[in-house]
Structures are given as structure tokens and as C-alpha cells.
Amino acid sequence: MSTTYGTFPGSRPRRLRTTPAMRRMVAEYRLHPSDLILPAFVREGVSEPVPISAMPGVVQHTRDTLRKAAVEALEAGVAGIMLFGVPEEAKKDALGTPGTDPDGILQVAIRDVKAEVGDELVIMSDLCLDESTDHGHCGVLDAEGRVDNDATLERYAEMAQVQADAGVHVVGPSGMMDGQVGVVRDALDQTGHEDVSILAYTAKYASAFYGPFREAVGSSLQGDRKTYQQDPANLRESMRELALDLAEGADMVMVKPALPYLDVLAKVAESVDVPVAAYQISGEYAMVEAAAANGWIDRDRAIMETLTGIKRAGANMILTYWATEVARQL
Numbered sequence: 001m002s003t004t005y006g007t008f009p010g011s012r013p014r015r016l017r018t019t020p021a022m023r024r025m026v027a028e029y030r031l032h033p034s035d036l037i038l039p040a041f042v043r044e045g046v047s048e049p050v051p052i053s054a055m056p057g058v059v060q061h062t063r064d065t066l067r068k069a070a071v072e073a074l075e076a077g078v079a080g081i082m083l084f085g086v087p088e089e090a091k092k093d094a095l096g097t098p099g100t101d102p103d104g105i106l107q108v109a110i111r112d113v114k115a116e117v118g119d120e121l122v123i124m125s126d127l128c129l130d131e132s133t134d135h136g137h138c139g140v141l142d143a144e145g146r147v148d149n150d151a152t153l154e155r156y157a158e159m160a161q162v163q164a165d166a167g168v169h170v171v172g173p174s175g176m177m178d179g180q181v182g183v184v185r186d187a188l189d190q191t192g193h194e195d196v197s198i199l200a201y202t203a204k205y206a207s208a209f210y211g212p213f214r215e216a217v218g219s220s221l222q223g224d225r226k227t228y229q230q231d232p233a234n235l236r237e238s239m240r241e242l243a244l245d246l247a248e249g250a251d252m253v254m255v256k257p258a259l260p261y262l263d264v265l266a267k268v269a270e271s272v273d274v275p276v277a278a279y280q281i282s283g284e285y286a287m288v289e290a291a292a293a294n295g296w297i298d299r300d301r302a303i304m305e306t307l308t309g310i311k312r313a314g315a316n317m318i319l320t321y322w323a324t325e326v327a328r329q330l
């Protein structure tokens, strides 16, 4: 086929971009409300929602406003909600006791949301200790102050049981401890929770973009997470984490953050036969909101563009703080 006639191109891709209807027809990827999962924070002991300054539009919910947010998400067609509990400061300790207390805020929130929406919305919970420890790490520390992998696994097993007892559909182990998926699967199976699924945080990078999340869960992390979360310089390592998580029983896998790791997401998505999620995290949200607030970018277009990019890279499910808003628009 000839590609040009003199100065005239023989092939004109622009023909398929001429009208909105034409562009809609030939779109290769489209977002659907059921692609979206809403991450939500619930704080113990507050009577009003508390705004998160680095995440304009996102709050630490009260028990009541969380129930409302769950209903709104459901009505908008969102697929699921990922819950994070923020315990009272005085209850946090070195072991992260609120995380395994059946009456800890996360367990209470799971029961609240379950009572409100039942099985209509997929209820997911963060399975990690950082929201509950006074030092802010995702696990318990050894005598030298290092995060003790195997001692942490015992805590995760207990967390899995109390979250499942509270009625959660999916647990999301996010601490990046070796062996966490296998231990959580065993704990669920041994306590009669064979039907509770595991969304494994498979490729989770030590990212600067978690910054606003620290405020969201009231965490004052001492040090950093570089001995357990992955180095941003690594891609092959994610394939190793993926193989381990699948062998240990992950039902779904996740890449996090999303935008700076679309190559990782694309590679994971083409390598597996389980559903793949991506988490558009707090700092990704904050970047767009801050630039938009300054009038530097078109907020709504930027949001859709990021989400479409994440879907194009291979995500079946996207966790995003804009879930309800975007689902309403779609």
C-alpha cells in the first residue's frame, strides 16, 4: 500500500477523530463505574468528619458519614469500598492492638458498612498494622527496632480473622511482609472463612506519593518503609513478588502506586489470569487537585485521563478517591 501520493498522505488516522460520536465509537478502552473501588477512612471517636488538608475533598469519616459514603458509592455504581480505620491516638501501641481488637475501629466500620449495604457493595479492608502502631510501621519491631517479618505475620493472621469475623468480603494485606498472603489464607481457612478473598498488594513500592496518606490515618512514621516496600528502580522484582503471591493463594493482585508504575501494571496484567487492581494513591490525588486548584490543569479531564491510562495499562479494578464522583459522571 502506498503511504503518500506526492504531498497527500495515503492513510489518514484523523478521519476517525473527526467528531465526538466517531471518537466514542472507536474508543478502545472505556471506564465503567464497576471498575472503581472507593478507599475510605473512618476515625474513632469523632462526631464530625475531619478534613484531610493534603487531600481536599477527602475526609476521615465518622461511623455515620462512612455509612452514607458507602450508600452513595453504591448508588453511583461503584463496585467496592476499601476501608481504613484510624484508632484513637491513646489506643495505638507497639503491637498495633486496635488492629486485632474485635471492637477496633476498622472491625466496627466493617460491621457498620455491612449492615448498611450488605453484599451489594464489595467490602474490603486494609490488612496492615501502620494505622494502629504508635511507631507507624506496618509490622512489629524487634529489639533492634527493625520490622520483624515473622512476628508480624502472627499479627496479620489475627487481623485476618477479626476482619473476616466482622463480615468483610476481601482482605487487602498491604504490609509487604514475606509470606503474608499464605499466612492470611491459612488463618482465614482455619477459622471458617474460606470464602473471604485476598487482594494482594503484590507490587507495592516505597513511594513519596504516600505522603498525604500519613495525615489521612494520623500516622507519624519513624524512619521509612524501604526495608519492606519495593525500590522504585525495580521491575523484575515485581514478577517475583507476583509469583509468590499467586503461589500463596492471592485471588487478585494489585500494583501501587499507579501512575509512576504503569509499566509494572502492564507487565503484571499480561502475566496473570487473575483480576488485576491498581491503586491511584493519595499523592496522585493530591497532585491533580493541587494543580487544578491553581488553575494549571483542567481537573475533570485530568482525572479521566489518569483513570483511562490506568485502565489502558491493564487494570480491571481501580482504587481511587474520586470513585463516587467519577462513577456518577459515567
Ligand code: PBG
Pocket: 126, 128, 129, 130, 131, 138, 174, 175, 209, 210, 211, 212, 213, 225, 280, 281, 282, 283
Ligand atoms: C498501608 C497502606 C498505605 C497506603 C495504603 N495502605 C501506606 C503505606 O504503605 O505507606 C497508601 C494509600 C495512599 O497513599 O492513598 N497500610
